[in-house]
Amino acid sequence: MTRTMVAILAAGIMSACGSGTTTCAIQTSCGVGPPRTTLTVFAAASLQPAFDKIGAKLLSTQNLATTFSYAGTQTLTTQLTQGAPADVFASADVAHMTTIHSAGLLYSQSVLFAHNRLEIAVAKGNPKGVHSLADLARSGLVVVLADPSVPAGKYAAQALAKAGVTVHPASLEQQVTGVLSKVALGEADAGIVYHSDIVSSGQVDGVVIPDTQNVIADYPIAVLMSAQNVAGAVAFVDFVLSTDGQSILTAAGFQGM
């Protein structure tokens, strides 16, 4: 009887540890497996295409296996302040990085590593003839924005204010990639996303927003206090700032430093 119970408990503990590589990558208590050269990076959702490439590059050149957690910057900030363990944090705005800094969670000073411009995402071929932010106010046009609590949504609101345009969005998505997918799926006619989203998506066209109305997003990156692999984290940040890293970011539609 007791032996059965122990077996069940052991199985439970093992499955709790073994299920999902992310659990093992984050928690060091898993003991088993190869020596740790892994890294956990919390990155803004818009960084996914570029960071996936950077991760692949670091694995092949420095044998550094990176696990990425992509989400809206505000989600990641909440998770970090609630004690989520990670090595590196890359934010889509300075405000959320400041929150993390004020919470005493930064191991090193944050540095800016990229800029991003806003752009209007429309269906391929721009069938609805959207040419400016002002067009987004047209009735009958289904417009989707990111929620103002998301950096992309905050920037979009600023751009619309600069242009003096009032939009009635159909939905306020909880991350910028949600806006992109709604346009790519054809459910929305237009949405405000980053230039990099349009470059990496390939499924939507972009309508340029002029500089006078545009908002430039700043992306800071930093090593976190909770870093289990400080050397790896520093190597990651260094690579992002290196010529190679910057060219990957530029190719993905970001503006380098």
Added chain:
Amino acid sequence: MKRTRVPPAIGLLAALGLLLFLLPLAGLIVRAPWNQALRELADPTTTTALGLSIFCSLTATAIALVLGIPLAIILARTRGTLRNILRALTTLPMVLPPVVGGVALLLAFGRRGLVGSLLNQWFGIQIPFTTAAAVMAETFVAMPFLVIAVEAGLRSLDHRYEEAARSLGAGYWRVFTRVTLPLLRPAIFSGAVLCWARALGEFGATITFAGNFPGRTQTVPIAVYLALETKPEAAITLSLILLVVSVAILVGMRDRWLGAL
């Protein structure tokens, strides 16, 4: 009959299981900003989301009743492979990740979806981003709970009452409304409560299919998720309200109806 003693190991594991439920609730209650709770409750974001949640979940339950009871009747009637297939299809939303359910709904009822594109072409109807979409998402996810409960009720029904009524000359609808439905009442009620509770807590399918807009598609779970990142106090308060509502319903109904499950 004398009851056998339960081995301590079972008691211990049961206590662990209970703790898993209780500790998060305790966390919520301990961390709740009680002094702010009333103010948060009066906040338009809260009241709007709560009103929308109640409306959507009740509508979803009503639709589930109208469509789910007939579905349960058909399920209870069929046998063999057909029954297994029908059952699997009906319970699919219970095992499907809700976000996948939302994507599936988009592919069916979105502007470019299988049915949605026709609705758009013929009638100019667009479902995504509307309250109707939120109701559909909740119905999709919650209806299986009702169907399963009613089907179980139908299977355990003593059909001699219906036969007796029929032998006395009652037609199908008369037997159905006067004999079957009253006998099924406990099953329907418990199924409806479970269905409603599931609809009330729905998040993934709703945010994917209906999006998020205050007053239109922002239900309480979505409001909680967004508030967690900007106003954690509001999120905790909203969670508590949902918790109180759910517990009140479940405690009130459990002994009378859910015992029948």
